[in-house]
Amino acid sequence: MKKQPARRIKPIKGRHYRWKIPLLKNNCMIHCESRLERNFVRLLDFDRDVLQVESQPVGLLYYYKGKNRKYYPDFKVITSDGHVRIIEVKPKSMTQKPENVIKFIIGRMYCELQGWDYHIVTEEQIFRGYFQENLDKLRAMGQEWTEFNDLVYVLHTLQNTGSSTLEMLQSNCNDLDESTFYKCIYKLIYHQKVYTELITEELGEETMVSIQNEEVN
Numbered sequence: 001m002k003k004q005p006a007r008r009i010k011p012i013k014g015r016h017y018r019w020k021i022p023l024l025k026n027n028c029m030i031h032c033e034s035r036l037e038r039n040f041v042r043l044l045d046f047d048r049d050v051l052q053v054e055s056q057p058v059g060l061l062y063y064y065k066g067k068n069r070k071y072y073p074d075f076k077v078i079t080s081d082g083h084v085r086i087i088e089v090k091p092k093s094m095t096q097k098p099e100n101v102i103k104f105i106i107g108r109m110y111c112e113l114q115g116w117d118y119h120i121v122t123e124e125q126i127f128r129g130y131f132q133e134n135l136d137k138l139r140a141m142g143q144e145w146t147e148f149n150d151l152v153y154v155l156h157t158l159q160n161t162g163s164s165t166l167e168m169l170q171s172n173c174n175d176l177d178e179s180t181f182y183k184c185i186y187k188l189i190y191h192q193k194v195y196t197e198l199i200t201e202e203l204g205e206e207t208m209v210s211i212q213n214e215e216v217n
Helices: 035-046 098-114 131-141 148-161 166-172 178-190
Strands: 019-023 028-032 050-055 060-064 067-071 075-079 084-089 117-121 208-211
Touching: 019 035, 028 035, 028 050, 035 050, 035 075, 035 084, 035 131, 060 098, 067 098, 084 098, 098 117, 131 178, 148 166, 148 178, 148 208, 166 178
Parallel strands: 084 117
Antiparallel strands: 019 028, 050 075, 060 067, 075 084
């Protein structure tokens, strides 16, 4: 059964944003309250160790400055090793504000009782080099429909020729037009059947790609 967020995220006017981003690995939508959260979900979707993501999974009651309050952590993340993590995404400039520090303390206390981990994630972890820009390209073109045989063709061509630039690999895949080739190679990269450097280099014709031995059948 699909789990609902502990608090409904409503669209509002002004400078705040409300997002829904597809978690492609599970074919579900994840609710976000900011672009920073949205970009973090992209990282979770690309991480093969992440199995499940829930937005605002729980509401934690606490008392602060004479008032009863409720804290909704941003995400619950379950990984393939069985670990559960509660994640709070915040701009670094806001992590030292007293009203947020008390939330972090409440979050850690709750996770300790559950045997879970609690993490604060800022833009320093989310925006690394070209990673987000490259994920934009991979999620856009790499998620378009492709023929399975075309994917196998690109994969086997790379297997036979060895490490290549995208330009070289495309020239070797002469049975495919340019658009089909890039749909295939971006899909293979996104699903990590093909390896390339995504943090320090921007995807382009000179990008080096190689096949990972454990993925070759």
